Each structure stands twice: as structure tokens, then as C-alpha cells.
Amino acid sequence: MNTISKIKKALRDMSLKVCLKSREKLNPYFAPYRRKKLKRTDFTIISNNCWAGHVYRYYGLSYTTPTVGLFFFADDYLKFIKNLKHYINSDLHFIPLSESRHEKELRIQGGKSLACPIGVLDDIEIIFLHYKTEQEANTKWSRRKKRINWDNLYVKMSQMNGCSYEMMCEFDNLPYNNKFIFVRQKYGLKSEVVYESYENDNEITNDTNYFRKYINITNWLNGKPYRMY
Numbered sequence: 261m262n263t264i265s266k267i268k269k270a271l272r273d274m275s276l277k278v279c280l281k282s283r284e285k286l287n288p289y290f291a292p293y294r295r296k297k298l299k300r301t302d303f304t305i306i307s308n309n310c311w312a313g314h315v316y317r318y319y320g321l322s323y324t325t326p327t328v329g330l331f332f333f334a335d336d337y338l339k340f341i342k343n344l345k346h347y348i349n350s351d352l353h354f355i356p357l358s359e360s361r362h363e364k365e366l367r368i369q370g371g372k373s374l375a376c377p378i379g380v381l382d383d384i385e386i387i388f389l390h391y392k393t394e395q396e397a398n399t400k401w402s403r404r405k406k407r408i409n410w411d412n413l414y415v416k417m418s419q420m421n422g423c424s425y426e427m428m429c430e431f432d433n434l435p436y437n438n439k440f441i442f443v444r445q446k447y448g449l450k451s452e453v454v455y456e457s458y459e460n461d462n463e464i465t466n467d468t469n470y471f472r473k474y475i476n477i478t479n480w481l482n483g484k485p486y487r488m489y
Contacts (some may be wrong), residue, residue, distance in 0.1 A: 262460050270466040271322070283469075284317065291320025299482045306344065307416045308337040310390065315477055326404040329390035330397075333362050334423035335415045336384035338430055341415055348405050354394045354421045360385060365422070414481065415439040418467045428452075440475065440486070453487055 295301060295468060304324045305449050309331035310482055316323050326348075340347050348436040361384060366373040377394040378384040379401070388397040416437045419428060431441050432449040440451045445457040453475050458464045471477070473488065480486035 264448055268441075273293075275304050283314075287317050287320065291318065295319050295321070296477050300411050300412060303412045303414055303481055304407070305414045305416060306341060306465075307466070308332050308334070308418055311416060311418070314471070320476070322402050322407070324407040324409060326401045326408070328400075328404065330388045331421060332384070332386060333355065333365070333421045334427050336386075336431075337417060339384050340381075341417075341431075341434065341436075345410075347384065348408065349382045352379050352381055352386075354379055354402055355385075362387070362442055371481070372407070413438065416441070418442040418464050419444055420463045420465065420467065423463060435484055438480070438483070440480070442474070443469075454489065 285422060293320035298319065301319070301321055302324065305315055305327070306325060307327045309327075310329055312325050313323065316325075316328070324431060357366060357374065360366060360378050366387070371385065372389050377388040377391050377397040379388055379394075379397060386401075388401075391397040391400070405413065415434070415438065416429075417431050417439075419421070421441060425447065428441055428443065428449060431439070432451050439448065440453050441451070442455040442464055443452045443465050444455060444461060446452070446454055455464050455467055455471075455474050475488060476484075476486045
């Protein structure tokens with residue numbers, strides 16, 4: 261990465277942090293007005309990372325999904341959503357970083373990825389990035405999975421954490437009525453939403469801060485056209 265690219269990345273990261281902090285502070289004040297625009301508030305969003313949590317806080321709603329404060333690697337996430345009830349009903353246990361199939365990738369990421377709990381459901385791993393202990397992760401996962409509304413399900417994925425073109429195509433063909441995938445460029449997928457500014461990168465590294473710039477979340481949840489382009 262050359263000097264100009266590094267400067268652009270640093271400025272982008274700084275902008276993302278400012279955006280996130282501002283939104284989180286304003287959410288409690290604007291959430292009641294945002295909720296009024298929703299047809300239903302009993303939706304469950306299954307997400308590959310922390311994105312779902314941001315949406316619930318945006319509307320000031322309780323988490324009715326266990327996919328909050330965590331992330332999946334793309335191959336594990338596809339398995340998860342292809343057989344969702346099986347994995348939701350599987351027992352959660354934990355492993356050390358040294359036993360993770362994704363140890364190499366997690367060490368490259370560094371930071372919280374090196375110390376957070378790593379959960380296992382059958383043959384997939386969940387990286388509980390924003391949890392301090394295994395007990396906390398297990399308690400919140402177990403509590404929140406009971407809140408899933410199987411009759412009002414929404415599914416979101418992103419081109420990140422090892423997500424290949426083949427995986428995106430596989431997601432695009434899954435039989436979920438309400439789903440989309442953030443991608444870094446146009447691929448011609450039915451469910452794609454282009455998340456700009458990552459077209460020169462290998463993948464999207466942050467899809468939580470500017471997500472409303474590319475998708476109208478209220479329209480998505482209300483079953484209306486939701487792309488912003």
C-alpha cells in the first residue's frame with residue numbers, strides 16, 4: 261500500500277468512527293420517530309456480523325436475534341443460514357484461538373480478535389468479537405436466540421471475511437424472501453447492494469457505519485424497494 265492509499269484509508273477510518281459515534285449518541289432521540297415508519301417491529305435480522313445490532317439500536321428496539329456483537333467467516337456463515345434451525349438448536353461450546361480453523365486470519369486482524377471468545381456450533385465457528393467472556397457470550401446467545409421470529413425473518417451478508425464470488429452466488433440463490441448482500445462492486449446478483457468506496461479493495465472491511473447511504477433500511481423491512489441507486 262503506497263503513501264497516498266494509506267492516507268486515504270486513515271481518513272476513511274477516521275470518518276467512519278465519527279459517523280458511528282454520532283449516530284449512536286443520537287439514536288435514543290430519533291428512534292421513536294423512525295419506529296413509526298415501520299409496518300412491523302417484530303422482525304429478526306440474521307447478519308454475518310455486528311450490522312444487525314446497529315439496525316436494532318437505530319430503531320430503539322430490543323435484539324430479536326442472536327447475531328449481535330459478533331461475526332462469522334463467510335464459509336461458516338453460509339453453512340449457518342443454509343441450515344439455520346439446525347445450528348440455532350445446536351449446543352454452543354468454546355475453543356481457544358489455537359484450535360480455531362481461522363487462527364491465521366484472526367492473528368492477522370489482531371486486536372480484539374486475539375482475545376475474544378470463539379464459539380462453535382456443530383461444525384461452524386462464531387467470533388464473539390465484542391464479548392469479554394465465554395459466559396457472557398453464551399448467556400446472551402442463548403437468551404437472544406429464543407426471541408427469533410421465524411415468521412418475519414431478514415437475512416444480510418457482506419463481501420468480507422473470505423467471501424468469494426462463488427459464495428456470493430450461493431447466497432444469492434438461497435430461498436429467503438428478504439435478503440441482500442453488500443458487495444464492493446457490481447456483480448449482477450439479484451440481491452446485491454453495492455457498498456461504495458471499497459471497489460479497489462479485496463473486500464469490504466466495515467459495513468456498519470455508512471450502511472444507510474446505500475440501502476433504505478425502513479423500505480427493506482417494509483417490503484419496498486430499498487436500494488439507494
